[in-house]
Amino acid sequence: MKRSWWLLVLALLAGLLGPVPSAVALAPRPLADPAAAGTIPIVGASNFRDVAGDGLALKGGGQMATGVVYRSSKLSGLTADDVAALEAAGVTAILDLRTPRVAAGSPDVPVPGAEYVLMDLFAGRSLSTSGLRTAAQARAHMREMNRRFVTVAAQRRALARVLRAIIAADGPVVIHCTHGKDRTGWVSAMLQVVAGVPTDTIVEQYLLSNTYRAAEIQRKVDAARAASGSRRAGVVKELERLRASYLEAGLATARHRYGSVHRYLTRGVGLSADELAALRTRLVVG
Numbered sequence: 001m002k003r004s005w006w007l008l009v010l011a012l013l014a015g016l017l018g019p020v021p022s023a024v025a026l027a028p029r030p031l032a033d034p035a036a037a038g039t040i041p042i043v044g045a046s047n048f049r050d051v052a053g054d055g056l057a058l059k060g061g062g063q064m065a066t067g068v069v070y071r072s073s074k075l076s077g078l079t080a081d082d083v084a085a086l087e088a089a090g091v092t093a094i095l096d097l098r099t100p101r102v103a104a105g106s107p108d109v110p111v112p113g114a115e116y117v118l119m120d121l122f123a124g125r126s127l128s129t130s131g132l133r134t135a136a137q138a139r140a141h142m143r144e145m146n147r148r149f150v151t152v153a154a155q156r157r158a159l160a161r162v163l164r165a166i167i168a169a170d171g172p173v174v175i176h177c178t179h180g181k182d183r184t185g186w187v188s189a190m191l192q193v194v195a196g197v198p199t200d201t202i203v204e205q206y207l208l209s210n211t212y213r214a215a216e217i218q219r220k221v222d223a224a225r226a227a228s229g230s231r232r233a234g235v236v237k238e239l240e241r242l243r244a245s246y247l248e249a250g251l252a253t254a255r256h257r258y259g260s261v262h263r264y265l266t267r268g269v270g271l272s273a274d275e276l277a278a279l280r281t282r283l284v285v286g
Helices: 002-017 080-088 100-105 135-151 153-168 183-195 199-212 214-228 230-240 244-258 261-268 273-283
Strands: 069-072 093-096 115-118 173-176
Touching: 069 183, 093 153, 135 153, 135 230, 135 244, 153 173, 153 183, 153 273, 173 183, 183 199, 183 244, 183 261, 183 273, 199 214, 199 244, 214 230, 244 261, 261 273
Parallel strands: 069 173, 093 115, 093 173
Antiparallel strands: none
């Protein structure tokens, strides 16, 4: 009875004093409360959000841990307040999925305490969009880009490096590409697969880039129409605005080639069972 009384006192004190700020909060493990991390208020990147949403529900129960991996568009436009917010959140690694040429042309703003690592997810094998003339060709291009995350060995090896970096990180991680929708969308989907998020939810999260980038998309479509007419505007719209079929093309290819997306991550990407377990431990509450 005495022990229970003391436990109650300790619990009340914890509630009054709040969380103790220490390195424990930045340890490479999921947060105890998926709502604890909140949303980092970033204004200088158009598609910044938590890969776990507000604590995505998992198949069989449980939640994806927030505050572990964030996703974003390029970080070249971060404001001083954005940098301070990322530093305060304890971000320890920024994984840039862009090509070296693009990253050099629009470098990220440094974040104190966060190691910047360039990890070209296209592995020097990106598809050109210069020959696209119709909206149908643009849609086919987008589907093929997602398939190539599965079919191109160098891209599978690049994905392995990204996922291993997340496993090894000492604290929260930011992953990003240029717009935070394609390469970042694929990595985010793989993290959600590992965590156990239902496929329908993964697709919904993927499509949220359309909401976060709505104004940016419209500006690009309008500019293309003004400069080159409606046909070019239609191409740009398909390249900028995501469709579920784009992500589903990659997922279907993974299932066809490997039997399941999990087997793609082990047999194709090369993660061991222990690595997948360690990654899931980071991504799941409890």
